[in-house]
Amino acid sequence: MKPVTVTVGLGERAYDILIGPGLIARAGELVAERLPGVRAAVVTDANVAGIHLEPLRKALAGAGIESVPIVMPAGEKTKSFEHFHEVVDGVLGARLERRDVVVALGGGVIGDLTGFAAGVARRGMPFVQVPTSLLAQVDSSVGGKTGINSRHGKNLVGVFNQPKLVLADTDVLDTLPPREFRAGYAEVAKYGLIDRPDFFAWLEANWRDVFAGGPARVEAIAESCRAKAEVVARDEFETGDRALLNLGHTFGHALEGATAYDGARLVHGEGVAIGMALAHRFSARMNLASPDDARRVEAHLTAVGLPTRVADIPGEVPGADRLFEFITQDKKVSRGTLTFILTHGIGQAFIARDVPASEVRSFLAEQAGP
Amino acid sequence: MKPVTVTVGLGERAYDILIGPGLIARAGELVAERLPGVRAAVVTDANVAGIHLEPLRKALAGAGIESVPIVMPAGEKTKSFEHFHEVVDGVLGARLERRDVVVALGGGVIGDLTGFAAGVARRGMPFVQVPTSLLAQVDSSVGGKTGINSRHGKNLVGVFNQPKLVLADTDVLDTLPPREFRAGYAEVAKYGLIDRPDFFAWLEANWRDVFAGGPARVEAIAESCRAKAEVVARDEFETGDRALLNLGHTFGHALEGATAYDGARLVHGEGVAIGMALAHRFSARMNLASPDDARRVEAHLTAVGLPTRVADIPGEVPGADRLFEFITQDKKVSRGTLTFILTHGIGQAFIARDVPASEVRSFLAEQAGP
Numbered sequence: 001m002k003p004v005t006v007t008v009g010l011g012e013r014a015y016d017i018l019i020g021p022g023l024i025a026r027a028g029e030l031v032a033e034r035l036p037g038v039r040a041a042v043v044t045d046a047n048v049a050g051i052h053l054e055p056l057r058k059a060l061a062g063a064g065i066e067s068v069p070i071v072m073p074a075g076e077k078t079k080s081f082e083h084f085h086e087v088v089d090g091v092l093g094a095r096l097e098r099r100d101v102v103v104a105l106g107g108g109v110i111g112d113l114t115g116f117a118a119g120v121a122r123r124g125m126p127f128v129q130v131p132t133s134l135l136a137q138v139d140s141s142v143g144g145k146t147g148i149n150s151r152h153g154k155n156l157v158g159v160f161n162q163p164k165l166v167l168a169d170t171d172v173l174d175t176l177p178p179r180e181f182r183a184g185y186a187e188v189a190k191y192g193l194i195d196r197p198d199f200f201a202w203l204e205a206n207w208r209d210v211f212a213g214g215p216a217r218v219e220a221i222a223e224s225c226r227a228k229a230e231v232v233a234r235d236e237f238e239t240g241d242r243a244l245l246n247l248g249h250t251f252g253h254a255l256e257g258a259t260a261y262d263g264a265r266l267v268h269g270e271g272v273a274i275g276m277a278l279a280h281r282f283s284a285r286m287n288l289a290s291p292d293d294a295r296r297v298e299a300h301l302t303a304v305g306l307p308t309r310v311a312d313i314p315g316e317v318p319g320a321d322r323l324f325e326f327i328t329q330d331k332k333v334s335r336g337t338l339t340f341i342l343t344h345g346i347g348q349a350f351i352a353r354d355v356p357a358s359e360v361r362s363f364l365a366e367q368a369g370p
Numbered sequence: 371m372k373p374v375t376v377t378v379g380l381g382e383r384a385y386d387i388l389i390g391p392g393l394i395a396r397a398g399e400l401v402a403e404r405l406p407g408v409r410a411a412v413v414t415d416a417n418v419a420g421i422h423l424e425p426l427r428k429a430l431a432g433a434g435i436e437s438v439p440i441v442m443p444a445g446e447k448t449k450s451f452e453h454f455h456e457v458v459d460g461v462l463g464a465r466l467e468r469r470d471v472v473v474a475l476g477g478g479v480i481g482d483l484t485g486f487a488a489g490v491a492r493r494g495m496p497f498v499q500v501p502t503s504l505l506a507q508v509d510s511s512v513g514g515k516t517g518i519n520s521r522h523g524k525n526l527v528g529v530f531n532q533p534k535l536v537l538a539d540t541d542v543l544d545t546l547p548p549r550e551f552r553a554g555y556a557e558v559a560k561y562g563l564i565d566r567p568d569f570f571a572w573l574e575a576n577w578r579d580v581f582a583g584g585p586a587r588v589e590a591i592a593e594s595c596r597a598k599a600e601v602v603a604r605d606e607f608e609t610g611d612r613a614l615l616n617l618g619h620t621f622g623h624a625l626e627g628a629t630a631y632d633g634a635r636l637v638h639g640e641g642v643a644i645g646m647a648l649a650h651r652f653s654a655r656m657n658l659a660s661p662d663d664a665r666r667v668e669a670h671l672t673a674v675g676l677p678t679r680v681a682d683i684p685g686e687v688p689g690a691d692r693l694f695e696f697i698t699q700d701k702k703v704s705r706g707t708l709t710f711i712l713t714h715g716i717g718q719a720f721i722a723r724d725v726p727a728s729e730v731r732s733f734l735a736e737q738a739g740p
Contacts, residue, residue, distance in 0.1 A: 085451045088527055089520060089522070092520055092522040092526055092527075116490075118487065119529065120486075120527050121526070122526060122527075123517060123527075123528045123530055124530065150459060150462055151459065152459070152462040153462070156462050157458055157490050157493075158489070158490060159489065159529060160494065170640050205481075228699075237421065237494075
């Protein structure tokens with residue numbers, strides 16, 4: 001099967017996302033035709049390394065690309081200053097030149113960390129994303145946002161750094177735990193909900209095929225990448241429209257914070273799923289959208305096995321007051337109003353700049369208790 | 371006296387360098403008219419803080435700009451991962467928004483460190499340079515190269531990040547030790563030697579006025595900034611012509627390395643002075659330029675009190691073999707040749723891409739002993 005190509009149209013910084021099976025095995029030729037004569041550092045985590053590192057290095061070597069592996073611990077904690085320092089030192093210690101390439105092989109954590117390190121080593125080296133989770137393939141590997149967490153919050157330190165190439169090998173998703181695949185799927189559904197009602201309807205009809213693998217999965221990933229690429233091309237540095245991609249994320253981040261980022265209870269995609277359901281319910285409550293749309297969103301997310309309510313999170317979850325604190329930790333409350341991504345219906349999300357804080361609080365009290 | 375304005379023509383990223391006396395006292399209005407409604411973090415070092423921090427913060431406050439000071443230790447060691455982490459955390463901890471401003475108040479170390487931190491905090495915040503050394507005013511604060519040192523070498527980690535404004539207050543130079551002023555002057559002379567023969571001749575005639583202060587000093591700084599701005603506008607990311615700015619720097623860095631960056635023996639500008647003299651002597655030896663030009667360069671640098679020979683460095687300096695190692699640590703020797711900035715005469719520097727390594731070695735043996 002020939003891979004699907006989605007081009008991110010950013011002028012001088014334009015690049016291709018290739019989506020399809022068997023791409024890791026072809027990584028050497030695909031990198032070499034775009035970046036001839038380079039050496040490489042491959043940054044990955046200990047889990048991914050066990051499965052995909054040697055196949056990738058072998059593929060690179062087959063095209064004459066010598067590579068140095070840099071293996072980080074798995075997990076969100078790796079998005080730290082310390083590991084950032086370690087990766088940068090690893091790249092410099094490999095004596096790569098400014099024109100050589102840094103390859104990120106892994107999920108969102110490795111992609112974000114590596115993209116940042118590549119953006120600052122020798123004041124910027126080319127980098128290639130080889131995302132190995134569904135979430136990374138449809139979201140974090142596309143669009144150039146890279147970074148790490150700080151003690152003041154998540155993703156607060158980083159650069160905008162577009163890769164030269166993204167290789168989304170759909171075969172690697174077969175080794176994902178089902179829960180992780182589902183969590184990534186929340187972001188796929190998000191693109192339908194933002195501005196692609198037909199895609200959302202297609203997902204409602206075909207999600208089983210997407211989960212099963214094969215052409216429907218490739219198509220779902222490709223359409224997600226097209227959707228993200230369009231937004232990114234319009235607003236690379238997030239001064240406007242790109243904020244639409246945060247649909248479900250304000251509520252989602254608050255829930256992740258309220259559960260102390262304990263992945264056993266709630267992973268990012270699950271937070272986003274509940275957050276999207278909340279955003280649709282809140283939009284209905286504000287008379288911006290029909291309650292039928294909120295019910296349809298909830299029905300689809302539930303069908304695929306994603307949570308949609310605060311009560312779906314196992315264990316105690318703080319009430320409205322604390323959740324509201326988490327929301328305002330991220331956002332400025334100016335004159336008693338907040339900016340949220342709300343919707344007029346499925347595929348009609350918009351940036352609402354004057355959402356009364358009081359409405360958010362009473363909605364949260366209904367949804368999560370006081 | 372009205373400040374001189376030099377604009378760095380980089381399209382969307384264009385900015386002004388203002389050069390003249392009394393600019394720190396006017397910093398509030400000058401920042402506010404370009405960045406209305408911001409809050410600020412002011413990054414500086416302990417030495418500079420004692421003299422200029424409160425006047426600057428008072429000036430900012432006078433225009434309604436609230437500021438948070440972040441004070442680093444003075445010295446080159448501050449260009450480290452640890453202090454970078456500290457500055458980034460300080461900026462985030464001050465709860466600045468993405469549109470707020472980070473101000474670098476200090477010499478090259480503070481400017482490089484702060485520009486890098488501002489480039490990554492919240493994935494990039496506006497920053498303003500208030501350079502307080504001659505070197506920073508004519509070189510490091512202009513052009514957007516920012517960064518820190520790594521254990522693998524100097525300036526290997528950073529970003530290209532253009533400031534929104536540079537305020538070169540020429541009054542602050544009155545408090546510089548004469549040796550530091552002279553060292554900065556080496557970079558002023560460099561612009562004449564690269565492609566401004568008339569400026570070099572003007573410096574030969576007027577250097578005493580430049581050292582004394584007043585309009586000649588302002589003019590020398592402004593002309594230096596114009597020269598650098600032109601090169602940067604042609605080649606922002608150093609893929610070509612910008613390398614000309616390294617005239618004298620390959621030999622200079624090797625000498626700095628060979629003296630273990632001991633500022634008591636050799637500071638950067640002194641290394642550059644010797645390096646420029648060596649580059650001219652080497653060009654004459656290669657029959658690229660007249661020996662008269664090398665003598666003229668040496669005469670001028672000597673007149674202002676700068677060193678021009680390896681033997682001018684106090685204490686033992688390693689011989690040609692070790693110096694050559696320092697040169698090749700920075701540069702790739704491909705097929706027995708090296709890239710150097712050489713010259714056809716005063717104001718006629720060029721990028722020489724095929725300099726035989728053997729010629730460099732025998733020249734070094736003549737200049738420094740075996």
